[in-house]
Amino acid sequence: xxxxxxxxxxxxxxxxxxxxxxxxxxxxxxxxxxxxxxxxxxxxxxxxxxxxxxxxxxxxxxxxxxxxxxxxxxxxxxxxxxxxxxxxxxxxxxxxxxxxxxxxxxxxxxxxxxxxxxxxxxxxxxxxxxxxxxxxxxxxxxxxxxxxxxxxxxxxxxxxxxxxxxxxxxxxxxxxxxxxxxxxxxxxxxxxxxxxxxxxxxxxxxxxxxxxxxxxxxxxxxxxxxxxxxxxxxxxxxxxxxxxxxxxxxxxxxxxxxxxxxxxxxxxxxxxxxxxxxxxxxxxxxxxxxxxxxxxxxxxxxxxxxx
Amino acid sequence: xxxxxxxxxxxxxxxxxxxxxxxxxxxxxxxxxxxxxxxxxxxxxxxxxxxxxxxxxxxxxxxxxxxxxxxxxxxxxxxxxxxxxxxxxxxxxxxxxxxxxxxxxxxxxxxxxxxxxxxxxxxxxxxxxxxxxxxxxxxxxxxxxxxxxxxxxxxxxxxxxxxxxxxxxxxxxxxxxxxxxxxxxxxxxxxxxxxxxxxxxxxxxxxxxxxxxxxxxxxxxxxxxxxxxxxxxxxxxxxxxxxxxxxxxxxxxxxxxxxxxxxxxxxxxxxxxxxxxxxxxxxxxxxxxxxxxxxxxxxxxxxxxxx
Numbered sequence: 001x002x003x004x005x006x007x008x009x010x011x012x013x014x015x016x017x018x019x020x021x022x023x024x025x026x027x028x029x030x031x032x033x034x035x036x037x038x039x040x041x042x043x044x045x046x047x048x049x050x051x052x053x054x055x056x057x058x059x060x061x062x063x064x065x066x067x068x069x070x071x072x073x074x075x076x077x078x079x080x081x082x083x084x085x086x087x088x089x090x091x092x093x094x095x096x097x098x099x100x101x102x103x104x105x106x107x108x109x110x111x112x113x114x115x116x117x118x119x120x121x122x123x124x125x126x127x128x129x130x131x132x133x134x135x136x137x138x139x140x141x142x143x144x145x146x147x148x149x150x151x152x153x154x155x156x157x158x159x160x161x162x163x164x165x166x167x168x169x170x171x172x173x174x175x176x177x178x179x180x181x182x183x184x185x186x187x188x189x190x191x192x193x194x195x196x197x198x199x200x201x202x203x204x205x206x207x208x209x210x211x212x213x214x215x216x217x218x219x220x221x222x223x224x225x226x227x228x229x230x231x232x233x234x235x236x237x238x239x240x241x242x243x244x245x246x247x248x249x250x251x252x253x254x255x256x257x258x259x260x261x262x263x264x265x266x267x268x269x270x271x272x273x274x275x276x277x278x279x280x281x282x283x284x285x286x287x288x289x290x291x292x293x294x295x296x297x298x299x300x301x302x303x304x305x306x307x
Numbered sequence: 308x309x310x311x312x313x314x315x316x317x318x319x320x321x322x323x324x325x326x327x328x329x330x331x332x333x334x335x336x337x338x339x340x341x342x343x344x345x346x347x348x349x350x351x352x353x354x355x356x357x358x359x360x361x362x363x364x365x366x367x368x369x370x371x372x373x374x375x376x377x378x379x380x381x382x383x384x385x386x387x388x389x390x391x392x393x394x395x396x397x398x399x400x401x402x403x404x405x406x407x408x409x410x411x412x413x414x415x416x417x418x419x420x421x422x423x424x425x426x427x428x429x430x431x432x433x434x435x436x437x438x439x440x441x442x443x444x445x446x447x448x449x450x451x452x453x454x455x456x457x458x459x460x461x462x463x464x465x466x467x468x469x470x471x472x473x474x475x476x477x478x479x480x481x482x483x484x485x486x487x488x489x490x491x492x493x494x495x496x497x498x499x500x501x502x503x504x505x506x507x508x509x510x511x512x513x514x515x516x517x518x519x520x521x522x523x524x525x526x527x528x529x530x531x532x533x534x535x536x537x538x539x540x541x542x543x544x545x546x547x548x549x550x551x552x553x554x555x556x557x558x559x560x561x562x563x564x565x566x567x568x569x570x571x572x573x574x575x576x577x578x579x580x581x582x583x584x585x586x587x588x589x590x591x592x593x594x595x596x597x598x599x600x601x602x603x604x605x606x607x608x609x610x611x612x613x614x
Contacts, residue, residue, distance in 0.1 A: 042482060149457050161443060165439075174429065
């Protein structure tokens with residue numbers, strides 16, 4: 001029987017669901033190892049961290065990092081710590097984003113959000129702790145050379161911060177809630193808020209695999225389109241899905257008169273935009289001198305996702 | 308005329324105020340260079356970051372890092388980025404600590420706190436951005452080898468996070484607000500909440516200077532006592548000082564029935580504890596095989612501070 005790695009390298013049709021399931025399992029197991037135990041004091045803080053991290057997330061960013069690394073031949077062990085760090089950063093951003101002063105969300109993935117369950121102060125600290133632990137995890141990753149670790153840390157910190165990263169995107173988004181915004185501005189918000197970390201995930205995998213600049217540029221372009229695809233499908237699901245499917249209150253963005261693709265362009269134009277974004281992601285992959293079915297199938301998967 | 312550096316190396320009486328003034332000036336100038344400009348979008352976020360960082364802080368942690376590095380002969384340029392990173396982390400912790408869900412402070416250093424001036428959501432994001440930028444700053448510090456950068460990053464992340472650092476201390480503190488706590492527990496909260504980052508500051512300076520393990524242990528012990536000294540004088544000032552002197556509402560901790568040294572032990576016993584803590588800090592310095600007047604004078608300064 002072939003191992004999963006052999007199948008991915010040889011078979012033209014990638015068993016993506018198997019890859020995602022496996023990625024999720026190894027990332028979850030490593031996160032469990034990296035996060036402080038609930039039995040450790042301060043217990044409430046650690047319980048809040050674990051409540052938020054193990055809330056049934058799809059581990060999309062870690063999977064993308066693992067897929068990019070695998071595409072370019074990096075050993076899985078060398079990718080795992082960075083993959084977990086990205087998930088910690090993603091989770092911290094959700095915990096802070098859900099706070100009453102921000103999006104004020106009570107429900108995420110069908111469960112009470114961190115501040116509803118543990119109180120606002122603990123939720124703020126849980127987010128802070130996760131962000132800190134993400135950087136500690138990469139800094140202490142002995143599978144990678146110190147040089148590679150500082151390159152990854154700088155890359156991920158840039159993508160998570162301001163002016164070119166996620167926090168900047170959230171600040172733009174806040175500011176845009178109270179007024180009409182142009183389509184280009186919306187795309188900029190998406191690029192910063194969601195895209196930057198998705199790009200960092202794909203690039204991190206490629207950097208760990210020590211790819212050429214040409215390949216790194218192609219991966220960056222691919223992941224940029226992927227991030228856009230991800231955000232637009234998210235907005236679309238918010239309009240079209242039911243609470244049961246997406247695990248949160250649908251239509252919430254529209255009610256808060258948040259700028260979204262469907263709100264600005266209508267559902268039909270949004271679907272067309274999705275198709276062209278997907279095509280651009282695939283075009284970028286065609287510039288990579290290796291089999292890229294795994295990355296391609298991730299783009300397909302996001303295009304077709306229903307939750 | 309001697310340079311400040313020559314004076315420090317030779318003179319038995321260190322001109323501490325001159326050192327602190329100079330440290331503050333170079334740290335402020337470097338922070339100004341490192342932080343995103345207010346003219347850069349998202350402007351409101353960057354204004355909030357700068358409002359919080361340039362709020363008249365004493366730059367105690369950066370000064371301690373610079374002093375430890377100088378004591379062991381590290382060039383000042385090699386210390387500056389790490390010093391600024393520590394101040395960013397300290398500032399983020401104040402911004403989040405002041406939030407309504409945490410200490411709910413309207414005033415800090417005589418000015419409106421970040422969330423009062425810019426709103427809660429922006430204050431949360433400003434703290435997140437500062438924490439992220441702190442790690443980015445060290446990761447990208449080309450004055451240091453990659454190996455040294457990852458050692459510092461791991462050290463500082465440990466001291467800032469949980470279970471052994473600042474965020475853990477804040478979580479303990481939250482939890483202790485609602486009940487009576489034992490003196491040992493209070494000391495543990497102080498050690499985590501304030502001590503860990505102060506220890507990291509002194510150790511970072513020593514690590515950059517590549518000191519021996521013996522010296523690093525002595526610095527760690529010194530800084531641990533210094534952190535305690537810092538916290539106890541802080542608690543004492545809260546009881547004895549006026550709003551004008553300390554720039555915040557005095558007596559606030561007592562009203563919130565927060566566990567403090569004076570509240571648990573009374574003012575007289577607190578003063579005795581201060582003296583013995585100061586003596587322990589000096590005893591640790593005596594184990595260092597170099598002139599340590601600068602570090603000694605910092606301990607004196609904290610013991611005698613009035614604000």
